[in-house]
Amino acid sequence: MITMVEDKALFLGCTIPGRIPFIEKSAKCVCEDLGINTEVLEGFACCPDPVGIQALDKDTWLALAARNLCVAEAANKGIMTLCTGCAMTLKSANHEMMCSHHSKEKVNAILSKVGKEYAGTLPSVRHIAQVLYDEVGVDAIKEKVQRPLSGFKVALHHGCHFLRPSEIIKFDDPFHPTKVDELVRATGAESVDYTEKMLCCGHGVSSESPDIATSMNLKKFRSIAKAGAQAIVVLCPSCYLRLEAGQRDVKKKFGEEFVLPVLHLTDLLALAFGHSGDEIGLKDHRPNPAKALEAVGISV
Amino acid sequence: MPIMTDNEFKRLVWATNFHESVNYCMQCNRCTENCPVHEQTDAYNPRQNILNAFLGVNNITEDNRLGIYGCTMCDTCDEVCPVKIPLTHIFQLFKNLAAARNISPDSFKGEGKAVHDAGASIPISPPIARKRGQMGLPEGYTLPVEEVQAIMQATGFETMLGNLTIEPKKKGAGEEEA
Numbered sequence: 117m118i119t120m121v122e123d124k125a126l127f128l129g130c131t132i133p134g135r136i137p138f139i140e141k142s143a144k145c146v147c148e149d150l151g152i153n154t155e156v157l158e159g160f161a162c163c164p165d166p167v168g169i170q171a172l173d174k175d176t177w178l179a180l181a182a183r184n185l186c187v188a189e190a191a192n193k194g195i196m197t198l199c200t201g202c203a204m205t206l207k208s209a210n211h212e213m214m215c216s217h218h219s220k221e222k223v224n225a226i227l228s229k230v231g232k233e234y235a236g237t238l239p240s241v242r243h244i245a246q247v248l249y250d251e252v253g254v255d256a257i258k259e260k261v262q263r264p265l266s267g268f269k270v271a272l273h274h275g276c277h278f279l280r281p282s283e284i285i286k287f288d289d290p291f292h293p294t295k296v297d298e299l300v301r302a303t304g305a306e307s308v309d310y311t312e313k314m315l316c317c318g319h320g321v322s323s324e325s326p327d328i329a330t331s332m333n334l335k336k337f338r339s340i341a342k343a344g345a346q347a348i349v350v351l352c353p354s355c356y357l358r359l360e361a362g363q364r365d366v367k368k369k370f371g372e373e374f375v376l377p378v379l380h381l382t383d384l385l386a387l388a389f390g391h392s393g394d395e396i397g398l399k400d401h402r403p404n405p406a407k408a409l410e411a412v413g414i415s416v
Numbered sequence: 417m418p419i420m421t422d423n424e425f426k427r428l429v430w431a432t433n434f435h436e437s438v439n440y441c442m443q444c445n446r447c448t449e450n451c452p453v454h455e456q457t458d459a460y461n462p463r464q465n466i467l468n469a470f471l472g473v474n475n476i477t478e479d480n481r482l483g484i485y486g487c488t489m490c491d492t493c494d495e496v497c498p499v500k501i502p503l504t505h506i507f508q509l510f511k512n513l514a515a516a517r518n519i520s521p522d523s524f525k526g527e528g529k530a531v532h533d534a535g536a537s538i539p540i541s542p543p544i545a546r547k548r549g550q551m552g553l554p555e556g557y558t559l560p561v562e563e564v565q566a567i568m569q570a571t572g573f574e575t576m577l578g579n580l581t582i583e584p585k586k587k588g589a590g591e592e593e594a
Contacts, residue, residue, distance in 0.1 A: 128557075130536040130537040130538040130539075131537070131538055133536075133540055133544075133548070133553075133556075133557065134536060134538035134539060134540045134541070134544060135538055135544070137544060137547060137548045137551060137553055138551065140548075140553055141551050141552070141553060144553075156554075156557060158557075158558060159560050159563075160557075160559075161531075161535040161536065161559050161560055161561075161563070161564050162531045162535060162536050162537050162564075164531055164537065165527060165537055166489065167489050167524075168523065168524040168527040168528070168537065169524075169527060169528060169531060169537070170508060170511075171485070171508065171511035171512070171515060171520060171524055172511075172512070172515045172520065172524055172525070172528045172573070172576070173512055173515065173516075173571065173572075173573050173576065174508055174509075174512055175571050176567070176568060176571040176573040179567050179570070179571055180531075180564060180567055180568075183563065183564075183567060226567055226570045226571060227567070229566050229567065229569075229570050230563040230566050230567060232563075276488075276489065276490035276491055276492070277489075277491070280490070280491035280492070280494070280495055281491050281494055281495070281504070282495060290495050291495070314492075315452055316452050316488050316490040316492075318452075318488060319488070320487065320488030320489040320490065321453050321485070321486055321487070321488035323485065323521035323522075323523040323524060324481060324482060324485035324486065324521050325457075325482060325485075325486070328453055328456045328457060328486070329488075331456045332452055332453075332456060397551060400547075
């Protein structure tokens with residue numbers, strides 16, 4: 117059973133194609149398996165980053181985001197992102213353009229310089245996890261599983277912008293989310309409950325103070341280890357990079373060692389759908405999740 | 417200690433302060449109690465920042481960098497605020513004002529420059545392009561750099577970028593080569 121999902125404009129952002137392209141690969145495998153047609157539209161640029169670029173100048177951030185919305189609107193395809201930051205930026209810009217006449221006029225005046233105008237007819241802006249849950253459905257995903265990840269315990273880290281601001285994201289409870297856990301469980305893996313599940317990865321503050329981010333990471337890793345998880349599952353490349361680098365930083369600063377491979381949700385799904393570790397570049401994760409999977413008797 | 421009010425700053429806060437919710441801040445401290453950064457350091461305090469915004473106390477100085485950029489943008493404070501103050505929006509204004517005065521983390525400035533020059537905050541480097549090719553992915557994508565630059569000119573971003581200085585790169589704890 118495959119639900120018909122409307123064709124999507126795949127918005128890759130910057131971090132996945134430029135730093136960790138293996139996530140782009142696993143996402144494309146998953147979309148193909150589930151029959152989701154995706155196209156990377158020519159004309160997409162940086163979303164831009166809600167943390168860095170918005171902090172420099174909010175008006176520029178909004179105008180550049182609205183420009184990306186125009187590109188998808190012209191193709192009449194809903195946007196699907198792999199990155200929580202991109203989803204948050206584009207959802208926020210869409211929200212502001214739809215709800216504030218003042219912003220819409222101001223931004224469209226800027227966009228006129230590049231011959232664009234946002235009318236507000238974009239079908240949707242969604243993160244891939246939202247598309248999988250709302251449009252494909254947990255049951256259809258279960259049917260595609262060829263390699264059940266039974267016995268694999270993972271700590272799901274949603275990432276702040278996947279859930280908040282909830283009045284704009286409008287997907288799950290901002291502090292007690294359950295929907296992505298269902299997607300994780302569909303693969304056969306166990307999504308462990310842990311105290312610091314909602315703790316931020318620290319990416320936002322790491323630019324100003326790496327030490328604070330490292331202390332936040334220590335708190336998170338201790339909680340994950342205590343819950344007995346063997347890996348971390350994320351929805352965002354910034355969380356991915358921070359939680360990988362965080363393990364090295366924590367070891368350096370506090371002398372505590374954690375071996376928690378980080379996977380994007382699409383990596384987990386691709387493995388469950390039968391793709392090999394080589395195909396989706398598992399060896400480029402640090403540490404390599406293949407070892408953690410082998411420990412529970414799953415060969416990838 | 418006398419409190420110095422900056423009227424221009426207060427005006428800007430008011431322009432960002434939708435529904436004038438800052439007026440109703442009762443200093444209940446729920447924002448600060450739930451802030452993951454405040455838990456690590458007293459130097460960052462969202463409640464104090466909102467009090468400053470309400471009073472018009474402009475605390476945007478080089479000495480107070482952590483007080484501004486300590487915000488990790490997790491949006492927790494907005495969600496827990498009982499009077500629905502858009503705290504993160506107001507802190508964004510603080511960050512924008514600081515950035516205009518060249519008080520922002522170098523990585524943000526570098527990111528602004530990368531988006532201006534390449535249309536992407538992390539352009540695809542030659543080794544990554546090779547890796548992409550090996551994985552069966554397109555080696556790169558064409559980005560509309562001219563359009564991005566035209567928008568940045570129109571908003572004054574390009575001019576601001578020209579005034580920012582970036583220290584030579586030191587390898588910090590948060591940065592690793594991919």
